[in-house]
Amino acid sequence: MQDDDEAIASRRKRIHFRSWHRGTQEADLLLGRFADRYLPTMDRDALDQFEAVLEVPEPDILAWYLGQESVPGPSRSPILDLILNFKIYE
Numbered sequence: 001m002q003d004d005d006e007a008i009a010s011r012r013k014r015i016h017f018r019s020w021h022r023g024t025q026e027a028d029l030l031l032g033r034f035a036d037r038y039l040p041t042m043d044r045d046a047l048d049q050f051e052a053v054l055e056v057p058e059p060d061i062l063a064w065y066l067g068q069e070s071v072p073g074p075s076r077s078p079i080l081d082l083i084l085n086f087k088i089y090e
Helices: 002-020 025-041 044-054 058-065 078-084
Strands: none
Touching (some): 002 025, 025 058, 025 078, 044 078
């Protein structure tokens, strides 16, 4: 059980780093602050979904967040919906 907890903690650290180091300040703020708020309580399924979002190119994520483009069906997930409704400055 302890090894599993350590693996989850290590995974969260990697995801947190990736969230804050996307390449553009806009994506860093959106995904980094989202990670700060929600990552500590995510279960494995949510972590999987968040990692899938981190694989999406930044221009796509930002266009979805700003409502400039619709999210394609295969990309939609509960975590992505939470990100799209996330307020960076709350």
